[in-house]
Amino acid sequence: MNSTVRISRIVSIYYLITGLGFSLSSDYYVTMVAHTSSDPVLINLSGMVHFFIGMTILVHHFKWKKPLQIAVSLSGVFFLLKGVFLIVLPELTLQTGNNPAQSPWIMSISFIGVGLLVGYFAYFRKYEDK
Template identity: 40%
Template structure:
């Protein structure tokens, strides 16, 4: 398998697992954080968009591959990060609106992150 695919797969797997566990373990913190994040905090919104774009562009500039399940996941996550980052700049009110701090939504997102992270981790580290 392609070395960049494995490298990005491992990094993204660890990120997804860490973030997913955080959303479940520290749900009250993230619920409060998302309640406070609104259009009035333009600097935080801008920085978050920038970070998403750097991650997404970093992946896509070095990895736009569709030849294996792991490569597809890595590329799709790169695309997701770019879309999310662009949305922070272009339509911040829509990006922040769904994040109204509902605990069940955060737990569901955490579970999804863990599931994707486990799949990517398996494909990157063991398969």
């Protein structure tokens, strides 16, 4: 199994579980996304975790030729950018919680859709890394 398939299998399950979380615990995620009374240390730790996950993906996988490669590399870029913004510009980043596009059902559908798409190619399609 190559790195693209290995990482995409992990990322697809993460997206599916996150989408399920937004669906089943929507009240909790509404509060979380609003960032009311967020602990600065936890925000920084969240930034650090996102940064490390993104950098780890990109250090081991920076491929942009095939759709699954692009999905994995984009996931790494998104994790990295979220981490950087949470560390460097936390106040600005936390203001995005008031965005109406971040309703739990939209987030749930988006995460589940991406998870199913990436998961389909990662688990059920023959993939050769060339």
